[in-house]
Amino acid sequence: MSDAVAQETVELAPLQQIIDEYKGQRGVLIQVLQRAQETYGYLPPEVLKAISEGLGVPLSQVYGVVTFYAQFYLTRRGKHVIRTCDGTACHVRGAAKVIDAIQKELGIKAGETTPDYQFTFEVVYCLGSCGLSPVAVVDDQVVGRLVPEKMLQIIRDLREA
Ligand code: FES
Incomplete structure (x- = not known):
């Protein structure tokens, strides 16, 4: 950017x-x-x-x-974009808890961007990596087998970077 x-x-x-x-x-x-x-x-x-x-x-x-086209954005996005999957495979393996943890940590809901434009958070429905569920894509990197603690650590590392 x-x-x-x-x-x-x-x-x-x-x-x-x-x-x-x-x-x-x-x-x-x-x-x-x-x-x-x-x-x-x-x-x-x-x-x-x-x-x-x-x-x-x-x-x-x-x-x-x-x-x-969904690839285009009319509003300003965060420096980091977190897309968390809540498709069926991810949902049954605990995606909701990961999503909840992200929303609490960032203070925003899915589809929103933090006021400091550091993070945009989105929920998607299947990232094509169901075998790794629950899955997220953080700045174009796939992160699998998520638990809330793992995601919170990723967010904190990004904040400090
Ligand atoms: S349902 Fe989450 S990656 Fe397919």
Whole structure:
């Protein structure tokens, strides 16, 4: 995530570079949105407006794509993203206790981000690693055989890192 996100205002210069790379090409909207999200961590309104203007694509179409695909985020996310599975296999092996522990530790519910933007917490329903249940993905790393204590230690380690 770039420094642009740490400040309240969004620095559009990195985005302009991305737009310049793709300008004049057709069918590049999704690629530009992906690159922009990699840069900013999410897609704030000013970024979407600049993409619309830069690529000559109507803003309504840009929003249409962003809201259609789950991979795009319109709100700022935490520096660390914890996705905990509560699918059937994970649920029967105690995922609810892990989820409860995370919510208490972070003071947020599933789908929320901590006020300091350090953590976003999400609950998903099967991560495809049922053999390791209960499972979570923490910053793109799969963590299996979770118990609340193990997850709390991960959160504390991330806080201290
Ligand atoms: S149900 Fe949790 S990984 Fe499949």
